[in-house]
Amino acid sequence: MNVRPISGASVDGGVRRRRGSKGLLALMSGALVLAVTACGGGDGSASGESKGKDAAESQQSQAVLTIAPKDGATSVDTNGALKVSSSKGSLTQVVVKDAKGTEIAGAISGGTSWTPASHLAASTRYTVHAVARDSAGREAAEDSSFTTLTPKNTFVANFTPEDGSTVGVGMPFSVNFTRGITHPRDVEKAIQIKTEPAVDVEGHWFGNDRLDFRPERYWKSGTKVTVKLSLDGVEGRPGVYGKQTRTVSFTIGRDQVSVVDAKAHTMKVTQDGKVVKTIPVTTGKPGYSTWNGQMVISEKLTVTRMNGETVGYGGEYDIKDVPHAMRLTTSGTFVHGNYWGGDAFGNYNASHGCVGLRDVRGGGDSGVAAAWFFNHSLIGDVLVVKNSEDKTVTPDNGLNGWNLPWAQWKA
Numbered sequence: 215m216n217v218r219p220i221s222g223a224s225v226d227g228g229v230r231r232r233r234g235s236k237g238l239l240a241l242m243s244g245a246l247v248l249a250v251t252a253c254g255g256g257d258g259s260a261s262g263e264s265k266g267k268d269a270a271e272s273q274q275s276q277a278v279l280t281i282a283p284k285d286g287a288t289s290v291d292t293n294g295a296l297k298v299s300s301s302k303g304s305l306t307q308v309v310v311k312d313a314k315g316t317e318i319a320g321a322i323s324g325g326t327s328w329t330p331a332s333h334l335a336a337s338t339r340y341t342v343h344a345v346a347r348d349s350a351g352r353e354a355a356e357d358s359s360f361t362t363l364t365p366k367n368t369f370v371a372n373f374t375p376e377d378g379s380t381v382g383v384g385m386p387f388s389v390n391f392t393r394g395i396t397h398p399r400d401v402e403k404a405i406q407i408k409t410e411p412a413v414d415v416e417g418h419w420f421g422n423d424r425l426d427f428r429p430e431r432y433w434k435s436g437t438k439v440t441v442k443l444s445l446d447g448v449e450g451r452p453g454v455y456g457k458q459t460r461t462v463s464f465t466i467g468r469d470q471v472s473v474v475d476a477k478a479h480t481m482k483v484t485q486d487g488k489v490v491k492t493i494p495v496t497t498g499k500p501g502y503s504t505w506n507g508q509m510v511i512s513e514k515l516t517v518t519r520m521n522g523e524t525v526g527y528g529g530e531y532d533i534k535d536v537p538h539a540m541r542l543t544t545s546g547t548f549v550h551g552n553y554w555g556g557d558a559f560g561n562y563n564a565s566h567g568c569v570g571l572r573d574v575r576g577g578g579d580s581g582v583a584a585a586w587f588f589n590h591s592l593i594g595d596v597l598v599v600k601n602s603e604d605k606t607v608t609p610d611n612g613l614n615g616w617n618l619p620w621a622q623w624k625a
Contacts, residue, residue, distance in 0.1 A: 275352035277303025292447035300346040365455035369393035370381025476602035494560025503604035513541035537577025538588035551584030
């Protein structure tokens with residue numbers, strides 16, 4: 215039987231065409247699925263990045279730290295320039311150190327600002343590390359460094375007593391500055407005094423170049439005094455800066471106070487309040503009376519020259535070998551040995567204002583009164599003169615601030 219194919223088609227060809235149509239449909243459907251899948255994947259990736267960014271921002275502190283002066287600054291002023299502050303958060307830590315690693319004391323105020331407790335040293339590099347915390351407890355930190363100015367003009371302090379010395383109960387800590395001070399509070403703040411046992415010690419200015427410190431009453435025997443001079447970087451007057459950092463320590467020895475009665479012509483030496491020796495003396499004759507008041511021994515000289523011209527008395531005397539001399543005032547009052555006084559000791563006043571004790575020429579006899587008193591006296595011991603015809607010695611004439619009432623001293 216003969217079978218004729220349908221016109222325009224063949225069995226094989228028809229089958230191929232039908233399979234081709236299905237394949238194209240499947241391909242198109244697959245492409246559509248892929249396209250849909252690709253779009254869906256793109257939306258998911260963008261959402262993940264946004265969530266990651268939000269998460270990172272949620273971990274970042276909102277606190278903002280500001281350090282002045284700016285990082286790397288030079289020639290920075292030693293006072294008032296350093297400050298650390300925080301906004302949108304509270305300061306929790308500020309550490310400022312110099313090049314040697316010494317930390318600078320300071321205080322946080324109101325949780326938002328920090329300032330140093332004192333001035334900074336000159337010509338010094340400082341580093342600053344600050345930390346602040348926002349309301350969510352997240353911390354922010356900042357680091358900076360700067361260098362302070364190098365002054366063109368400077369001053370130093372000359373002081374007494376010497377480091378390591380043992381002194382009498384009347385010894386103040388006295389400082390003389392090489393330049394007049396016009397910023398006294400800044401300078402006084404840079405001098406810290408600690409005592410053991412503790413006692414209130416106050417400073418008093420005599421003019422603009424001398425500052426003395428003392429307690430209200432004489433020191434107690436055995437007191438240890440430590441003075442820290444932190445003058446480096448202190449602006450004592452415009453454009454003039456201190457250049458000293460020094461620690462000085464001294465100890466108060468036994469309690470010796472001597473009382474001279476100008477009318478009785480005697481001196482009673484007391485230790486711990488008990489009279490240990492009574493010595494006949496001669497004081498200032500009429501017209502040259504000895505100062506009244508409390509005077510502190512500031513210098514000891516085994517032998518010295520005394521010339522009337524140096525104290526305004528012309529050529530009335532010039533003694534080249536005065537033995538056992540101890541200075542009581544800057545103006546020239548001494549308690550000293552006297553080998554030319556004859557029978558004046560204990561009987562009448564014959565000096566030009568000094569307190570004279572019997573002695574021998576050259577001071578070689580350790581048994582005479584002047585030698586005994588010299589050997590039993592310390593720098594800083596007190597000698598009180600009473601019943602003289604003269605007025606009370608001024609507080610700045612020697613180390614004699616004890617003649618100024620405590621209320622005036624503190625004022």
